[in-house]
Amino acid sequence: MxxxxxxxxxxxxxxxxxxxxxxxxxxxxxxxxxxxxxxxxxxxxxxxxxxxxxxxxxxxxxxxxxxxxxxxxxxxxxxxxxxxxxxxxxxxxxxxYEEVHEMDEIASENRLILEELEKYNLKRLIDKALDERDEKMFRELVKLL
Known part of the structure; x- marks a missing residue:
């Protein structure tokens, strides 16, 4: 032993x-x-x-x-x-030991990308509401900006 x-x-x-x-x-x-x-x-x-x-x-x-x-x-x-x-x-x-911050950086970067994509999608939906002259939808979408 x-x-x-x-x-x-x-x-x-x-x-x-x-x-x-x-x-x-x-x-x-x-x-x-x-x-x-x-x-x-x-x-x-x-x-x-x-x-x-x-x-x-x-x-x-x-x-x-x-x-x-x-x-x-x-x-x-x-x-x-x-x-x-x-x-x-x-x-x-x-x-x-070296602290592992890579995963935090990747998660933060992914979060930023998702927020940006959501904002682009919202703008696209606002454009669609304007094209269809849907005032109610337009006003609801603008509140989300």
Missing amino acids: ISVKMLKPYYIKADDEFVRIILAYQYFSVSINKHVYQFIPVEAKEIRINRKTRRVENVESRFAFQKGKEIIYMTMTELITLPDFLTQLHHIAKPY
Whole structure:
């Protein structure tokens, strides 16, 4: 049974594309069969997350964990299968995720287009009422403008 005992970033770097969670001694440990293994920065030292997709990008990275003289290596692929790892990781990275405003922009743009189409349709109906000399319909349609 493998679980994450502790996951704290040494520091976090964020650029336009990625959130990089930098790890160091005593900030990351896992429990394997009730034995605690401490992270050691022998190979991989960072977790790289895409700010837009919120996915871990460096899945090929290998992390080393030590207990006494014994060293165990785990790939990022193995680590992300642990639910508590992903939960803690996304909790750490959440303030750095890029907000998705694209859907709001698209919805707003669609709303504007619909309003414009409705206005054109109303004008067309007013023109039709004028052509047919339907004063009652004309007055009701003008009120809607």
